[in-house]
Amino acid sequence: xxxxxxxxxxxxxxxxxxxxxxxxxxxxxxxxxxxxxxxxxxxxxxxxxxxxxxxxxxxxxxxxxxxxxxxxxxxxxxxxxxxxxxxxxxxxxxxxxxxxxxxxxxxxxxxxxxxxxxxxxxxxxxxxxxxxxxxxxxxxxxxxxxxxxxxxxxxxxxxxxxxxxxxxxxxxxxxxxxxxxxxxxxxxxxxxxxxxxxxxxxxxxxxxxxxxxxxxxxxxxxxxxxxxxxxxxxxxxxxxxxxxxxxxxxxxxxxxxxxxxxxxxxxxx
Numbered sequence: 544x545x546x547x548x549x550x551x552x553x554x555x556x557x558x559x560x561x562x563x564x565x566x567x568x569x570x571x572x573x574x575x576x577x578x579x580x581x582x583x584x585x586x587x588x589x590x591x592x593x594x595x596x597x598x599x600x601x602x603x604x605x606x607x608x609x610x611x612x613x614x615x616x617x618x619x620x621x622x623x624x625x626x627x628x629x630x631x632x633x634x635x636x637x638x639x640x641x642x643x644x645x646x647x648x649x650x651x652x653x654x655x656x657x658x659x660x661x662x663x664x665x666x667x668x669x670x671x672x673x674x675x676x677x678x679x680x681x682x683x684x685x686x687x688x689x690x691x692x693x694x695x696x697x698x699x700x701x702x703x704x705x706x707x708x709x710x711x712x713x714x715x716x717x718x719x720x721x722x723x724x725x726x727x728x729x730x731x732x733x734x735x736x737x738x739x740x741x742x743x744x745x746x747x748x749x750x751x752x753x754x755x756x757x758x759x760x761x762x763x764x765x766x767x768x769x770x771x772x773x774x775x776x777x778x779x780x781x782x783x784x785x786x787x788x789x790x791x792x793x794x795x796x797x798x799x800x801x802x803x804x805x806x807x808x809x810x811x812x
Contacts, residue, residue, distance in 0.1 A: 545570035548590065548598040550577045552786050554651055555609035556597040557740035560777035562613045562733070566620050578663070583678045594678070610640045613733050625733045632727055639726060639734040643741065647711055649687075650704030651741050654801070656691045657701050658748055658793045664692055696800045705805050706812075708745070711738075712754045712761055719760035724767065731771070739768050743778050747787055748794030753802050 545563070547570050549556040563570055575581045575596050582594040591598040591607045599606045599615070606615050617626045627633045664672055672692070679685040690698045715738070718726055726734040742765055745751040755762040768774060 544601075546573060546600040547571070548573045548575050548587070548596055548600075550575050550582075550596045552782060553577075553596050554740040554744055555595075555648070557743070557778050557781075558609045558736055559597050559599065559612050559616070560781070561736045561739065561771075561773040562616050562625065564773035564776045565623065565625060565731075565736070566616065568616070568620060580675065580678055610644055610737070613736065617733065625731070625736065627727065627730070627732060635727055636732050636734045640737045642711055642714070643737050646707040647738075647741050649700075650707040651744050653687065653691060653698070653700045653704040654748065654750065655744060655790075656688065657696045657698065658797050659790055661692055661695060662793050696797050696804065701801075702804050702808065705801065706808050708754065709805065709808060712758050715761045715764065716758045719764055725764070735764075735768060735771075736773075739771075739774055740778060742768070743774070744790075747782070747790040749791055749798050750794060750801050753798070753805060 545568060547556070547559060547563070549560070549572055551574070575587060577596070581587065582591075582596065587598075588594055590600070590605050593607065595607075597609055597612060599612045601619070606612050614626060617624065627636055664675070667675070676685055676688060679688060687698075687700045690700055695701075715726070723729065725731050726738070742751060745754075746765075751765075755765065769779070
């Protein structure tokens with residue numbers, strides 16, 4: 544039996560859940576509460592030394608990193624195919640995954656942290672916050688958390704995140720300009736799965752339309768992506784009303800600032 548270690552409202556976990564649902568696979572979920580620091584427990588760190596979710600267990604094997612998990616699932620359960628068999632198209636699919644792993648994941652984390660998680664951490668004691676910061680093993684990631692907690696949307700990291708999203712949307716718009724249904728053509732692939740949770744997060748935070756009003760092809764793709772059954776099961780229906788309301792409420796409070804920062808970026812490039 545496949546076992547997925549996951550956390551509520553984790554965009555990386557949502558990628559894997561979408562893949563599992565596309566393939567109609569049965570699996571067990573083991574919840575990891577990130578705000579209780581369960582990801583840093585000795586037992587979990589043995590599975591995933593980075594202390595992040597998701598982690599997949601299957602047949603005695605442990606697979607970490609959501610991009611690798613999704614490709615592992617396609618290799619292990621190849622129907623329906625989500626990774627192109629043509630080498631060139633496979634490389635193009637991985638360019639989208641690479642964009643997520645090298646910029647969009649962090650960008651989404653910064654925008655979410657600056658709106659929702661920052662407010663949650665304000666309600667923690669100073670000792671609880673310090674423990675959470677110290678548990679972040681990567682010094683650079685810790686610096687990002689501290690900066691955004693202290694300065695919110697004024698943090699340079701938030702502006703960098705907006706810039707990364709701007710580049711992504713431009714690339715998506717150009718790829719979809721020939722009228723194709725999906726990022727690689729007429730076939731739905733891990734390229735589309737990789738990006739769906741991240742656009743969904745912007746949407747729940749009330750930020751997505753800041754970009755979509757300027758990118759009509761992406762807007763058409765987004766409408767199509769939301770109607771995918773795997774999207775509905777793994778993201779829309781999986782989120783609670785509380786989670787959705789929380790993102791909408793806190794996101795709306797900084798939406799104008801995010802829009803202002805995007806204009807600032809566009810004016811300087």
